[in-house]
Amino acid sequence: MKPAPFDYVRPDSLAEACEVLAGDEDARIIAGGQTLIPMLAMRLARPSRLVDVLRLMELRGISLDGDAIVIGAVTRQVEVERSEIVQRWLPLLARALPWVGHPPTRNRGTVGGSIANADPSAEIPLVAVTLGAEIEIANASGRTGMPADEFFIGPMLSSVMPGDCVAAVRFPVWSHPHVGTGFHEVSARQSDFAFVAAAAQVAIDERGRCLDATLGLGGVGDRALRIDVTPLIGEQAGHVSISDIVRAATEDLEASSDLHATADYRRRVASVLGTRALEDAFADARSRSGCIQ
Amino acid sequence: MKVTLSINGRLREADVEPRKTLLDTLREDFLLVGSHAGCEHGVCGACTVLIDGEPSRACLMFAVQADGYEITTIEGLALAPGELSVVQDAFCETHGLQCGYCTPGMILAAHALLMRNDTPSRDDIVEAISGNICRCTGYGQIVEAVEYAADRLRKTNAPRGPRAMQTDQPDVGRLAKTDAPRGGRS
Numbered sequence: 360m361k362p363a364p365f366d367y368v369r370p371d372s373l374a375e376a377c378e379v380l381a382g383d384e385d386a387r388i389i390a391g392g393q394t395l396i397p398m399l400a401m402r403l404a405r406p407s408r409l410v411d412v413l414r415l416m417e418l419r420g421i422s423l424d425g426d427a428i429v430i431g432a433v434t435r436q437v438e439v440e441r442s443e444i445v446q447r448w449l450p451l452l453a454r455a456l457p458w459v460g461h462p463p464t465r466n467r468g469t470v471g472g473s474i475a476n477a478d479p480s481a482e483i484p485l486v487a488v489t490l491g492a493e494i495e496i497a498n499a500s501g502r503t504g505m506p507a508d509e510f511f512i513g514p515m516l517s518s519v520m521p522g523d524c525v526a527a528v529r530f531p532v533w534s535h536p537h538v539g540t541g542f543h544e545v546s547a548r549q550s551d552f553a554f555v556a557a558a559a560q561v562a563i564d565e566r567g568r569c570l571d572a573t574l575g576l577g578g579v580g581d582r583a584l585r586i587d588v589t590p591l592i593g594e595q596a597g598h599v600s601i602s603d604i605v606r607a608a609t610e611d612l613e614a615s616s617d618l619h620a621t622a623d624y625r626r627r628v629a630s631v632l633g634t635r636a637l638e639d640a641f642a643d644a645r646s647r648s649g650c651i652q
Numbered sequence: 653m654k655v656t657l658s659i660n661g662r663l664r665e666a667d668v669e670p671r672k673t674l675l676d677t678l679r680e681d682f683l684l685v686g687s688h689a690g691c692e693h694g695v696c697g698a699c700t701v702l703i704d705g706e707p708s709r710a711c712l713m714f715a716v717q718a719d720g721y722e723i724t725t726i727e728g729l730a731l732a733p734g735e736l737s738v739v740q741d742a743f744c745e746t747h748g749l750q751c752g753y754c755t756p757g758m759i760l761a762a763h764a765l766l767m768r769n770d771t772p773s774r775d776d777i778v779e780a781i782s783g784n785i786c787r788c789t790g791y792g793q794i795v796e797a798v799e800y801a802a803d804r805l806r807k808t809n810a811p812r813g814p815r816a817m818q819t820d821q822p823d824v825g826r827l828a829k830t831d832a833p834r835g836g837r838s
Contacts, residue, residue, distance in 0.1 A: 360692040367653065367670035367716050389717075396712045397693035399671075409670070411717060437706065461783030463761070464694065466706040467713065549782050 362399035366408040373417050373497055373524065379410050381499040381522040386410055388524055390433045393460065393468040394476050418471070418526055421445060427493075427529040432471020436483075437462070439470055448532045451490060451540040451560045455482040458542065461550040471525040474510075477517040479615075480553040480578035482544075484511055488583040489558045489575025490530055497526040504529070511582040535562035535570055539644025541636035545628055547619065553578040554620045555628040559636035561591070563644045569594055574605065574637055579614050579629045586633060596641040605633040653716050659684070660728030668715045675699045675710035677718075678725060686726035686756045690785075697784030700757035701725050707761045707783075726756035729763060738808070739763050739801040748797030750788035757784045762798045770805050772798070 370376040380386050385407035389395055398404040412418060418433040421442050428449050430439060439445050440456040459465055459473070459482045473483040474494060487494070487507040494510045496503050499522060507528075510518050519525060544556040556577040562570040572591045577583040586608045591599060609630045614622035656665050659682060666681040675692075678684045678701070690698030692711045699710040702724035729737040739759050742748070749755040758781055765772055765780035772780070777798045778791075786794060 361676075362671040364669065364671055367714070392714075392717070393694060393709075393712055396673075396714075400693045400711075409714075413717070457779075462780060463697065463700060463707045463709055463783045464712070466703065466708050 360400045362396070363402055363405045365399075365406055367411065368408060369411040369414065373412070373415055373526065374499075376410050376412050376415065376524060377497060377499045377522065379408070380524065383408055384521045388412055388475070390472045391435065391464075391468040392472075393464045394472065394478075412524065413469070423448060423532070424529070426534065427531050430470050430528050430530065432474070432525045432527055433469045434471075436460075436465040436468045436470060436473070440465060449490075449530050450538065451542070451558055452483070452486045452530060454540050454542045455486050455558055458482050458544050458550075458553070458556070470528060474528055475517060475519055475525045477511050477513075477515050477582065478552070479514050479580065479582050480556065481583075482542075482553070482556060482558075482577065485556055485558050485575050485577035485583040487528060487530065488577075488585055489573055490560065491573070491585070492531065493529040494525060495527040495529065496523050498523045502526060508585060513581045516582075533560065533562055533571065537564070537644045537648035538562045539640040539642065539647060541639030541643065543632040543636050543639075545632065555579055555625055555632055557629065557632035557636040559633070559640040561596075561637065561640040561644050563596065563641065563648060565648060567595055567597070567645060567648075569596055569641075572637065572640075574608075574633050576609070576612070576629050576633060579612055579625045581613075581615060584612070588637065591637070596645075601637045601641075602630070602634040605637065606630045609633060655715050655719050657715065657718055657723060658721065659723045660725060661722075666715065670714060670716050672715050673711050674701070674713040674715050674718045674723070677715035678710060678723075681715075684725045684727050688753055688756060690753070695785070696754070697757045697761070698754055700760045700784060702760055702764055705764060705767065707757075707764045707780075724760070726760060729759065737763070738804050739766065739798070742801035742804060743794070743797045746793050746797040746800050748789065748794045754784055754786040754788075758786065758794055762794075762801065765798070766802055766805055770802055772802055774799070 387406035389409040389411050390413045413433050419431040421430050421444050436459055446453045473481050492507045493504045539561050541559040544553045546553045558575045561572040569591050572588045574586040574588045590604050614625040616622040654667050668677055678687050687710050688698040690696035694709050694712045700707050701710045703721045739762050761781050777795050
């Protein structure tokens with residue numbers, strides 16, 4: 360359980376980091392290291408060099424920028440969890456974070472690390488896909504943005520190419536007055552990988568009519584997926600069957616099968632948790648609007 | 653690579669390979685063997701240390717990454733050699749340990765929680781130790797130990813909570829100049 364030898368460099372700027380990465384295709388970025396170091400210890404990864412970006416201030420911080428919250432890639436998960444900006448403007452991310460690993464790993468793990476790792480059952484990528492976040496990627500030729508649902512390609516597979524570094528994530532903020540969120544997850548034990556995770560966010564008006572709704576599912580297939588719940592929009596929450604809509608949208612989902620859970624089980628649980636997450640989100644939105652139904 | 657680490661309030665130097673984890677460095681280079689090697693891939697929590705007051709896995713960090721942080725190991729908790737901290741004593745009082753392998757990690761996780769929150773609910777305690785595996789106690793007496801320690805800390809007049817943590821922040825620059833032990837710790 361000891362990693363193979365590697366070189367270690369800690370560049371002083373993102374530009375310098377990109378330069379090192381561009382010059383050595385076996386180099387890998389390390390930030391919090393909470394996933395990479397176990398992979399090194401088990402020798403599932405043997406990079407020639409680790410490029411430590413954790414202390415680059417230009418990759419750190421949480422800020423409100425127009426209609427989005429921008430979270431720098433090396434912002435630690437615990438900082439996001441405790442951030443008042445995130446609790447106020449990104450309630451879904453705030454609700455999902457306690458499900459990410461456990462306190463000691465959240466103390467070191469970063470938001471960008473979780474995104475770049477592209478684990479199909481990870482919560483932060485799920486929230487990014489659910490809300491339609493944009494991933495900012497830096498490399499030697501500059502910075503580009505990419506929608507989250509294009510960024511994630513498959514299990515542990517993203518659009519990050521050798522030489523690229525995830526720089527930030529732009530989460531859109533919903534400006535509706537009454538926004539509610541819901542999050543549910545099933546795993547073998549607390550903090551373990553999710554067999555299925557469901558994240559939902561809805562917005563309602565004063566009379567309880569749904570103005571916008573989004574649902575994402577993680578762990579079901581080879582990446583987090585956004586589920587079509589547009590039939591809910593414009594409807595009074597109590598007047599349509601959430602479970603019917605979610606069931607119809609999830610019955611043909613491509614689900615993976617492994618020793619923990621069959622594809623059928625995952626689809627069934629996806630439908631149930633998706634419904635619960637949306638129901639929680641509507642209840643949450645109603646309690647914020649003072650509208651009782 | 654040469655690294656200078658601030659461990660238990662004291663600056664220490666070591667020459668390590670980049671692949672050497674903080675855990676192995678603490679144990680082999682500084683003989684601080686209270687941090688235990690369990691799974692060595694971040695699952696068990698036996699190697700928990702405090703990094704700037706927050707519990708972290710010493711096996712999931714390389715020593716070369718750890719400079720500039722204030723690292724606290726189980727050896728740095730008690731005020732003087734031969735003494736026990738309130739949390740350590742509470743674990744003894746309530747039989748919160750059997751084989752003792754998970755205990756340093758449990759105590760550091762509990763210590764970090766109680767520095768932040770001296771009136772933790774049972775759920776807060778369970779969450780705080782959720783990353784630490786114990787195969788002996790069944791956790792019941794560990795939770796009891798943390799509740800007991802919280803009660804005793806509330807009844808003392810020692811500074812705690814966010815304000816105490818602020819004043820407790822290390823001044824690494826100052827330490828670098830003097831290399832002096834801090835706050836009576838050795």
